[in-house]
Structure formats: structure tokens, C-alpha cells
Amino acid sequence: MEENFSNYFDQTGKVAREYLETRLDLVKLQAAGKLSKALGLFFSITMAFLLFFFVIVFLGMVVGFWIGEMTGSFTIGFSCAAGLFVLLLVVLLVFRKSLIQRPLSNLLIAEMVEEMEEREQETPLND
Numbered sequence: 071m072e073e074n075f076s077n078y079f080d081q082t083g084k085v086a087r088e089y090l091e092t093r094l095d096l097v098k099l100q101a102a103g104k105l106s107k108a109l110g111l112f113f114s115i116t117m118a119f120l121l122f123f124f125v126i127v128f129l130g131m132v133v134g135f136w137i138g139e140m141t142g143s144f145t146i147g148f149s150c151a152a153g154l155f156v157l158l159l160v161v162l163l164v165f166r167k168s169l170i171q172r173p174l175s176n177l178l179i180a181e182m183v184e185e186m187e188e189r190e191q192e193t194p195l196n197d
Contacts, residue, residue, distance in 0.1 A: 104185070107181070107185070111177075111178075111181060115174075126155075130151045130152075130154075130155060131151075133147075133150075133151045133154065134147045134148035134150070134151035134152075135147060137150045137151065
């Protein structure tokens with residue numbers, strides 16, 4: 071009889087260890103999935119900003135050369151282009167919440183809500 075109890079406890083301990091190891095592996099995989107989504111979002115936003123930066127730089131050069139040819143002085147042309155960039159910077163600083171912060175936070179919230187909805191669809195509630 072004592073042998074049955076010790077065998078039962080050994081088996082229960084083994085099953086509990088296997089369950090905990092499996093649960094730990096599941097948590098690690100879920101964390102890796104969330105991290106990969108977050109990194110993907112981060113890199114896509116970074117690439118979009120870099121592309122935007124290069125477009126702005128080349129447009130600034132085009133505007134500088136164009137105004138320089140129109141006025142006959144590249145100094146005036148690039149000074150006007152720099153003035154436009156300063157004006158753009160001031161506009162971005164004044165309206166940064168509505169132009170940058172809110173859209174980025176809305177994007178992040180939308181991603182999180184989508185993740186939560188996917189998780190709810192994967193694991194239906196037991197009624």
C-alpha cells in the first residue's frame with residue numbers, strides 16, 4: 071500500500087514538473103511572439119521615417135537649386151530652402167501632439183487591441 075502511495079506521488083511529481091516545464095516553454099514562446107511583433111513594428115516605423123527623411127533632404131536640394139536658378143544666387147536659394155525647413159520644424163514642434171504623438175499612440179493601441187482580440191479568438195472561454 072505504501073508503495074502505491076509513493077508511486078502515485080512520484081508520478082504526480084513527474085507530471086507536475088512536465089506541466090511546469092511546458093507552461094514555461096509556452097510563456098517563452100508567447101513572449102518571443104510579442105517581442106517579434108513589437109520589433110517588426112519598430113523597424114517598419116524606423117524605415118518609414120528614414121525614407122521620409124531622405125525624401126525631405128532631396129526635396130530641399132531641389133528647392134534650393136530651383137530658387138537659386140530663379141534668383142541667380144545659390145546662396146539665396148539654399149537660404150530660402152533652409153528657411154522653409156525651419157518653418158516646417160516650428161510647425162512640427164507646435165503641432166507635434168496632433169501630428170506625431172497621437173497617431174503613433176493610436177497605432178500602438180490598435181496593434182495591442184488586435185493582439186488581444188486574436189488571443190481571445192484562440193482561447194475561447196469555458197462556460
